[in-house]
Amino acid sequence: MSAPAYQVVGTRPIRHDGADKVTGRALYGADLELAGLLHGFVLRCPHAHARLRRIDTSKAEAFPGVKAVVTAADFPPSGDRMVDLGEGETPLSYIRGNVLASGKALYCGHAVAAVAAVNVHVAEEAAGLIEVDYEVLPHVTTALDAMREDAPLVHEELRTKEFGAPGSRPSNVAEHFRHEMGEVERGFAEAEVIVEREFHTSTVHQGYIEPHNATALWNNDGRVLIWCSTQGSFVVRDTTACILDLPVSQVKVTPLEIGGGFGGKIPVYLEPVAALLSKKSGRPVKIVMSRKDVFEGTGPTPGSFIRVKIGARRDGTITAAEAYLAYEAGAYPGAMVASGAMTVFAAYHLPNVRIDGFDVCVNKPSTAAYRAPGATNAAFATESVMDELAENLNVDPLDFRLKNAAREGARRADGVKYRRIGCVEVIEAMKNSEHYRSALNGPHRGRGVAIGYWFNVGLASSCTISVNEDGTVNLVEGSTDIGGTRTSVAMQAAEVLGIAAEDVHPVVADTDSVGYTAVTGGSRVTFATGWAAYEAAQDVVRQMRERAARLWDVDPDAVEAVRGQYRAGSHRATFRALAAQLNRTGGPVVGRATVNPKGAGGSFSGVICDVEVDPETGKTTILRFTSIQDAGKAIHPAYVEGQMQGGSVQGIGWALNEEYYMTAEGTMANASFLDYRIPTCYDLPMIETIIVEVPNPGHPFGVRGVGEANIVPPPAALANAIYRAAGVRMRRLPMNPAAVMEAIWAAAK
Amino acid sequence: MHGKYHVRTTINGEAVEFLCEPRQSLLECLRDILGLTGSKEGCNDGNCGACTVILDGRIVNSCLVLGAEADGADITTIEGVARGSRLHPVQRAFLEQAALQCGVCTPGLIVAAKALLEAEAQPSEERIRFWLANNLCRCTGYDKIVRAVQQAAHEMQEVNR
Structure with a gap:
């Protein structure tokens, strides 16, 4: 069957918000100005773990220019309960406690109090006058340390949920779960080669360039109005309402432009604080984080300890695999280890598997999602072991992967049975690429490969489309646009309507103006909100056929609509012509749809990279880098490439340089962009891309979603390349020059 | 005070x-x-x-x-940077090359790239990367940004010819 020919899908129109974003006109959260606006500053705990004995805000309150001061004592006195804000059941006390600490501060950077004043400098000065009596407590900052019997307890009341059942002993381990399939011991007994290795990955941050911000007005009618930078305006609405003990309808969230998120702008930090300050002061309050606040108080993604063991027969067939994943949740449970366990062996069809996952609280910021959360850590381990196994078996690393690749019908240890997936196609595209077939010559150079997986999600999206009499349409959706999704969503509507992408005017609306829409995350927007746009456009087409039928005095079923051309018998009209006559045929046409699709298609991704390692300094230079990914169907290929390139470079930063450098006191030593150095353009070559398209049968255009899988393979691919260049197996991230140099010296001993 | x-x-x-x-x-x-x-x-x-x-x-x-x-x-x-309603070639190239995602680094990058092209008409890729190394972008991996600056340099050269 040949692929359907599309007119809009697969083309590269200019993005709809482009002009605003290249001229500086686009309105981001920090740009908002309101009459009477006050500016907030959040006081943060300087200790890794401390009891809050007493907070005295009186001097700050008396400081000239200060209009309000709040602490956790200002939250409504509702007790603790379990709440579900879209990511499963969580105690309200955890969500509220991370917004403003109560009783104990659990990490350096934990918010303790906040001030609203006439300007941010006054607010900051006044915050310095708040007297907090800290009792500094022993702290713990790594998963392995936190799992020790004698470790300081982050939460005294926490008990380990062991295989689903609550435990009795206090512990930092929030949960231990296991996925098991087949007979693991027998599988390893059948193996002729077994490789078992231990890996460590550092805490890293999403590193979006725009700091978190929120403006709130507790209006005189009791409604709370919020403007902010978020991946999910409805999550902000629901979370803020929950914390402030309000019905959701009393909170209205207007999402302004968002300057990057990568998962880190799903949690709510500032909005309830700004709302409380507004309630106290009677004026709108804006809070914008500093970069230090962002590093110390938001994100990051879990550091981890991982052990992976894989056994194979001499013919290259894997017989068994085992993984032990201990992820640092940070201050509150929820370390993304579940998705680490879902993805650790997701690329392979394995008969015998055991995966143990541990969600471990430590005195670091509460972790947030980061682009395929949990998967990159896991793939670093698995793909490094796979590389070593291929070497031991003396087979090409891609052939070894291909032989064991997951295919349609394969079942993962966590129970998921694959529908149509593109794992094999991605590996074949890697093998057939000019890059992989080219020779790499020269001393201290090496090539590495790795593959990765992210499952993607569906979730709820809403969309309305209204037809303008000039033949264009206005599209209202609720997915905040981080990477050009206004356009990828609008293009799907345009394809159905048979009009140009430019004739769709997409708007990301506030929570009063659009139906519930889940977060921009899980690579879901082009998939699910795109599907909502597809359905809303179908609704428009249905109504337009009725209008044509009325004009022509025929039965609506007799009207055919093909790519914007409507016809019945000898009657012909374009979409534009029908639109011009709406007022004569019954008035406005509005199409609408809500979806909650279950058919999200997972995406596989691969990396081929060539490096040169300086034997004198240990510095790794990337000579050539190719990212390969299954998009299902690339709606806007330029922005698909952009996702692949961006994810690749985040993976490169994670691999080679980025880490939370923790002091002995448990504080972050490098909380600036100078010291937490993300890749600059001078560090990189061009990032080549190969888009693979194995259509997702669960989407009208075959979309899989491309935001995440691309970050998964780079650290392992780089480790494998460094091995071939320098002869050392790096099993700890980051693989910075010092670490590589020490490994080279250790190997020479 | x-x-x-x-x-x-x-x-x-x-x-x-x-x-x-x-x-x-x-x-x-x-x-x-x-x-x-x-x-x-x-x-x-x-x-x-x-x-x-x-x-x-x-x-x-x-x-x-x-x-x-x-x-x-x-x-x-x-x-x-734009001349009235006419975008600067760097701005146009950013749009055509899809050289922005979230867009928050874009203003700084466009200003820096404009200054580069005023200082040097035909910068090499190496030179572009060195000049823009002060401007962090977390979304794009820089590939399309470098290409946009190359495109703008080429177009400005054509106009001046």
Whole structure:
């Protein structure tokens, strides 16, 4: 069957918000100005773990220019309960406690109090006058340390949920779960080669360039109005309402432009604080984080300890695999280890598997999602072991992967049975690429490969489309646009309507103006909100056929609509012509749809990279880098490439340089962009891309979603390349020059 | 506390006067006093480049310049890059090459790239990467940004020929 020919899908129109974003006109959260606006500053705990004995805000309150001061004592006195804000059941006390600490501060950077004043400098000065009596407590900052019997307890009341059942002993381990399939011991007994290795990955941050911000007005009618930078305006609405003990309808969230998120702008930090300050002061309050606040108080993604063991027969067939994943949740449970366990062996069809996952609280910021959360850590381990196994078996690393690749019908240890997936196609595209077939010559150079997986999600999206009499349409959706999704969503509507992408005017609306829409995350927007746009456009087409039928005095079923051309018998009209006559045929046409699709298609991704390692300094230079990914169907290929390139470079930063450098006191030593150095353009070559398209049968255009899988393979691919260049197996991230140099010296001993 | 400074500048070709506190950065003056919010604050310590402006012919991080220091200076911000309704070739190239995702680093990058192409008509890829290394972008991996600057350089060369 040949692929359907599309007119809009697969083309590269200019993005709809482009002009605003290249001229500086686009309105981001920090740009908002309101009459009477006050500016907030959040006081943060300087200790890794401390009891809050007493907070005295009186001097700050008396400081000239200060209009309000709040602490956790200002939250409504509702007790603790379990709440579900879209990511499963969580105690309200955890969500509220991370917004403003109560009783104990659990990490350096934990918010303790906040001030609203006439300007941010006054607010900051006044915050310095708040007297907090800290009792500094022993702290713990790594998963392995936190799992020790004698470790300081982050939460005294926490008990380990062991295989689903609550435990009795206090512990930092929030949960231990296991996925098991087949007979693991027998599988390893059948193996002729077994490789078992231990890996460590550092805490890293999403590193979006725009700091978190929120403006709130507790209006005189009791409604709370919020403007902010978020991946999910409805999550902000629901979370803020929950914390402030309000019905959701009393909170209205207007999402302004968002300057990057990568998962880190799903949690709510500032909005309830700004709302409380507004309630106290009677004026709108804006809070914008500093970069230090962002590093110390938001994100990051879990550091981890991982052990992976894989056994194979001499013919290259894997017989068994085992993984032990201990992820640092940070201050509150929820370390993304579940998705680490879902993805650790997701690329392979394995008969015998055991995966143990541990969600471990430590005195670091509460972790947030980061682009395929949990998967990159896991793939670093698995793909490094796979590389070593291929070497031991003396087979090409891609052939070894291909032989064991997951295919349609394969079942993962966590129970998921694959529908149509593109794992094999991605590996074949890697093998057939000019890059992989080219020779790499020269001393201290090496090539590495790795593959990765992210499952993607569906979730709820809403969309309305209204037809303008000039033949264009206005599209209202609720997915905040981080990477050009206004356009990828609008293009799907345009394809159905048979009009140009430019004739769709997409708007990301506030929570009063659009139906519930889940977060921009899980690579879901082009998939699910795109599907909502597809359905809303179908609704428009249905109504337009009725209008044509009325004009022509025929039965609506007799009207055919093909790519914007409507016809019945000898009657012909374009979409534009029908639109011009709406007022004569019954008035406005509005199409609408809500979806909650279950058919999200997972995406596989691969990396081929060539490096040169300086034997004198240990510095790794990337000579050539190719990212390969299954998009299902690339709606806007330029922005698909952009996702692949961006994810690749985040993976490169994670691999080679980025880490939370923790002091002995448990504080972050490098909380600036100078010291937490993300890749600059001078560090990189061009990032080549190969888009693979194995259509997702669960989407009208075959979309899989491309935001995440691309970050998964780079650290392992780089480790494998460094091995071939320098002869050392790096099993700890980051693989910075010092670490590589020490490994080279250790190997020479 | 010291009173406010009276600062006289030229911004995007027009004479602009404002009053600022001694502690206010040029970035803060542009954004909060003058309403020129196209320059963004990503770090406020000179490491991300989102606030890049051209000051007397040099690109600077406006977060590292005090407002008071700008007295007498000629400043170009992102708001002054387009000529009326006509986009600058760098702006057009950013759109055509899809060289932005979230867009928050884009103003600083466009200002820096414009300054580069005014200084050097045909920069090499290496030179573009070196020049733009002050401007962090977390979304794109820089590939399409470098290509956009190459495209703009080529187009500006064609026009000048």
